[in-house]
Amino acid sequence: MRAQKYFSSILTLSFAVRPMKTSKRKILQTATLAASLIVAINSATAATMDFRFSFTNSDLYGGNLVSGIVRGLQEGTSSATSVEIISNENGFGIGEFVGNPNINVWRVENGEVTFADFVSLGTVSQSPAVTCCTLALFYYSAFGEAEGVLGNTPHGVSTTSGDFGLKFTPIPLPSGGLLLISAFAGLAGVQRWKRASN
Numbered sequence: 001m002r003a004q005k006y007f008s009s010i011l012t013l014s015f016a017v018r019p020m021k022t023s024k025r026k027i028l029q030t031a032t033l034a035a036s037l038i039v040a041i042n043s044a045t046a047a048t049m050d051f052r053f054s055f056t057n058s059d060l061y062g063g064n065l066v067s068g069i070v071r072g073l074q075e076g077t078s079s080a081t082s083v084e085i086i087s088n089e090n091g092f093g094i095g096e097f098v099g100n101p102n103i104n105v106w107r108v109e110n111g112e113v114t115f116a117d118f119v120s121l122g123t124v125s126q127s128p129a130v131t132c133c134t135l136a137l138f139y140y141s142a143f144g145e146a147e148g149v150l151g152n153t154p155h156g157v158s159t160t161s162g163d164f165g166l167k168f169t170p171i172p173l174p175s176g177g178l179l180l181i182s183a184f185a186g187l188a189g190v191q192r193w194k195r196a197s198n
Contacts (some may be wrong), residue, residue: 048072048081050171051113053137055148057088060158064089066150069171070106073113079104083118085135085150092133092152099129113168114141122154139166 054067066088072081083097083104097120098104107115116139122131134151146166151157 048074049108049111051168052171053148053166053168055137055146055166057090058149058151058158061149061151062090066093066148070113070116070118070168073106073108075108075111077105077107077115080106080118083120083135083137085130088150090152093130093135093150095130096128097125097130097135099125099127099131101125111170112141113139115139116166116168121156125154137166139168 048071050069050071051073052067052069054065057064057066066085068083068085068087070080070083072078080098083101085093085095085097088094097118099120101118101120102124103117103119105115105117106113116137118135118137120129120135122133125131132152132154134149134154134157136147136149136151136157138145138147140146148166149157
């Protein structure tokens with residue numbers, strides 16, 4: 001918001017200083033540049049983050065390695081837009097768990113997951129979300145809590161015997177690089193446009 005006010009002030013000031021000497025083309029160029037910068041700043045601040053996760057499942061449910069991806073987290077406290085199990089050595093529970101999760105609270109600080117409380121019971125989910133199983137993730141870095149359980153029942157899981165090895169790894173977002181490249185391309189286009197108009 002502060003950036004929008006700043007660029008609006010620059011835009012207003014540039015028109016107020018030389019209103020008679022400014023051509024329509026230059027006004028359009030300045031307005032286009034200011035709008036591009038405002039869009040780039042807003043897009044960068046609203047960027048979402050994705051994380052890979054993995055854990056060794058409870059012995060009650062096979063004691064196998066489970067991995068997945070959580071998508072759509074933002075800096076601070078937010079809800080995930082997607083929690084997907086992408087592999088399970090025992091084969092059950094593969095798919096999307098954000099259909100109608102019972103609990104979906106995440107905290108990201110400085111690009112790292114510091115808290116996660118997620119429970120999705122298959123009994124309250126609807127297809128295409130996974131309905132056969134239950135996924136429970138609890139992670140609280142400050143207290144060393146890191147538990148994940150994927151159960152092959154839709155009614156709940158026993159979380160007391162899960163593995164304390166739930167890990168999150170950030171996934172670099174290509175959209176940030178594309179945003180930067182498009183901003184440079186836009187600036188180069190404006191410069192070329194300015195040279196052509198002179």
